[in-house]
Amino acid sequence: MKIFVTGGAGFIGSQFIRDWTHRHPESPVVNFDKLTYAGNLANLASVQSHDAYSFAMGDICDQRALLEAMPHGADAIVHFAAESHVDRSISGAAEFILTNVLGTQMLLDVARQRKVKRFLHISTDEVGGSMAPSEWFHEDSPLDPRSPYSASKAAAEHLVRAAGATFGLDYVITRSSNNYGPFQFPEKLLPLAICNAMQNNPIPVYGDGLQVRDWIHVADNCRALMEVLRHGKSGETYHVGSGEPRENLYVLRKLLHIMRKPESLLVHGKDRLGHDRRYAVSCEKLEREIGWTRKIALQDGLLETIQWYQQNPRWIQAVQHRNKPISTPLPLSTSSFEKVAAC
Ligand SMILES: NC(=O)c1ccc[n+]([C@@H]2O[C@H](COP(=O)([O-])OP(=O)(O)OC[C@H]3O[C@@H](n4cnc5c(N)ncnc54)[C@H](O)[C@@H]3O)[C@@H](O)[C@H]2O)c1
Known part of the structure; x- marks a missing residue:
């Protein structure tokens, strides 16, 4: 499987690439990242000399850069790239709208032009908004984003679904809870x-x-992402969490x-x-349909x-x-x- 990862120099994306190259050493990975303040190539030091890994610096809002970096015949895009910090979105939302909304649309357009087989979109449990004390956020619950960050992530999800309905794009969406880890x-x-x-x-x-x-270790989340990439049903959304808010x-x-x-x-x-x-995310669907369970307490x-x-x-x-x-x-x-x- 040839994969094109956006935002792979960030926290979760770099864990995903390290784990992917460990599990699938023959499978080519292109990491496309703008290297904002949150992107750090030192996170990928353990894979940088790996034959199957390559890095391309670029902005997902730049369609030409995406087309240049994306190999022909890519099997999947794994889309992490985002402005991800709620407090920064409160201080200024423009960058969030550009990267998270416009950038996602640019990537969807390129995926279609390049006939990429599958689009894995990484979203967040924050699109569901605040849950009442005994309420759980399910995949079919209404979206109620309440920060500029979560609103931009909800908009991105809508664009992914629209590409599926309009152009038949094969996509899967994950919404994980708060990740922690190295x-x-x-x-x-x-x-x-x-x-x-x-x-x-x-x-x-x-x-x-x-x-x-709800805190989930980043390695547990990345294992879920790999499972969903391979076994998730097209057009479906899967929640990832610990189940223990x-x-x-x-x-x-x-x-x-x-x-x-x-x-x-x-x-x-x-x-x-x-x-x-x-936030309280139900990940029962992921456990039932994909067989994933959290491993790290x-x-x-x-x-x-x-x-x-x-x-x-x-x-x-x-x-x-x-x-x-x-x-x-x-x-x-x-x-x-x-x-x-x-x-
Ligand atoms: N961290 C969490 O707890 C959490 C939880 C749920 C979902 N998510 C989602 O997971 C994804 C990754 O989160 P993270 O915590 O690793 O984020 P991060 O902020 O650590 O990393 C984001 C990466 O995206 C890159 N990037 C930003 N703008 C870009 C652009 N315009 N073009 C190309 N690259 C760009 C950055 O350089 C960085 O490497 C995001 O989509 C986020 O919304 C994160």
């Missing part, structure tokens, strides 16, 4: 908390910290406990604008993730030096709380 840029909640705790710096918590999120405070306390750091590092501030209270995944950050200070310094995270851990002020990641 190589995640430290502006998102868990890597930020780990990096701050390592330095004994305060960890900003949005509002009361009781927002509920937890309050942010619960996860942060667990993390501090593993790191043997005091809970006094947690400092509450103003809540995020329009902050969704609860939160406790084990957190321990492994913490150890990875502890063992890779040079990676942390390099990404922080090259790209300033939107969140500014110190000094803490009301405005820094507004910027810190908690989705």
